[in-house]
Amino acid sequence: MAVINTEGIVIKQFDLGEADKIITFYTKDYGIIRAVAKGVRKGKNRLSGIVLPFSYNNITVYQGRSSLGRINHLNNIYTFTKLREDLTKMAYASFMAEIVDKVGLESDPNQILFSLLLASFHKILIKESEEIKYVELAFKILILSILGYKPEIKQCVSCKNEILKISTKKYIFDIKYGGLLCNNCTRSEYTYNENRDSISEGSLQIIETILEYGIKSLDKIIISKRQYEELDRIINKFLFYHLDLKLKSLDFLNMIKDLG
Numbered sequence: 590m591a592v593i594n595t596e597g598i599v600i601k602q603f604d605l606g607e608a609d610k611i612i613t614f615y616t617k618d619y620g621i622i623r624a625v626a627k628g629v630r631k632g633k634n635r636l637s638g639i640v641l642p643f644s645y646n647n648i649t650v651y652q653g654r655s656s657l658g659r660i661n662h663l664n665n666i667y668t669f670t671k672l673r674e675d676l677t678k679m680a681y682a683s684f685m686a687e688i689v690d691k692v693g694l695e696s697d698p699n700q701i702l703f704s705l706l707l708a709s710f711h712k713i714l715i716k717e718s719e720e721i722k723y724v725e726l727a728f729k730i731l732i733l734s735i736l737g738y739k740p741e742i743k744q745c746v747s748c749k750n751e752i753l754k755i756s757t758k759k760y761i762f763d764i765k766y767g768g769l770l771c772n773n774c775t776r777s778e779y780t781y782n783e784n785r786d787s788i789s790e791g792s793l794q795i796i797e798t799i800l801e802y803g804i805k806s807l808d809k810i811i812i813s814k815r816q817y818e819e820l821d822r823i824i825n826k827f828l829f830y831h832l833d834l835k836l837k838s839l840d841f842l843n844m845i846k847d848l849g
């Protein structure tokens with residue numbers, strides 16, 4: 590039996606039998622770990638009340654032959670209480686946790702992904718409701734980059750020529766090929782294509798800043814309503830085109846956005 594000590598964020602949990610729960614962690618050193626929290630629902634276990642959704646913890650897990658381990662010890666590093674108490678924050682945190690659950694792998698750590706989730710949760714915590722959507726947008730752009738779908742905004746995805754930026758111009762973003770098309774390549778193909786969308790220079794700069802500085806870039810950039818709508822439309826198409834994601838949390842998130 591292996592003993593695993595690491596840091597883990599609770600990204601999913603469900604009930605097992607009458608007293609237990611199965612917890613999915615995204616961990617710093619091992620990627621996804623699934624483990625049973627014995628007796629937590631009966632309140633008889635020292636884990637009761639501290640295995641919390643979205644919490645960031647030091648964990649010790651006993652791992653037998655199966656991929657399902659058993660939590661031996663857990664202590665909260667950060668509880669992220671507001672992510673459970675505020676419905677808007679909860680909707681965004683659920684969406685991000687579910688994406689990490691879908692794209693994360695067992696026994697295959699990705700510390701950039703781990704840090705992104707942790708940094709995003711911290712940002713959701715401190716941002717006002719109307720600004721959390723920018724955290725989600727940056728999270729999606731960075732997830733694409735981590736998974737090998739970094740939006741190509743410097744050179745043409747077809748001919749590889751550098752795209753010269755002129756501030757007044759609109760550019761063509763090709764979802765399928767994952768980036769900008771130059772004028773020549775746009776013209777040489779049939780112009781109508783549902784996988785193409787126009788994007789402004791300002792929006793391209795926002796993508797570039799987010800890719801360069803990560804989630805903390807949100808402290809220094811200002812995103813207009815028009816830029817946000819343009820970017821969110823393109824990034825959503827891009828994300829769902831390349832990643833086969835069926836997300837339970839998406840309806841909840843869209844409902845919260847409609848209310849807001």
Ligand SMILES: [Zn+2]
Pocket residue numbers: 745746747748749750770771772773774775
């Ligand atoms: Zn080209």
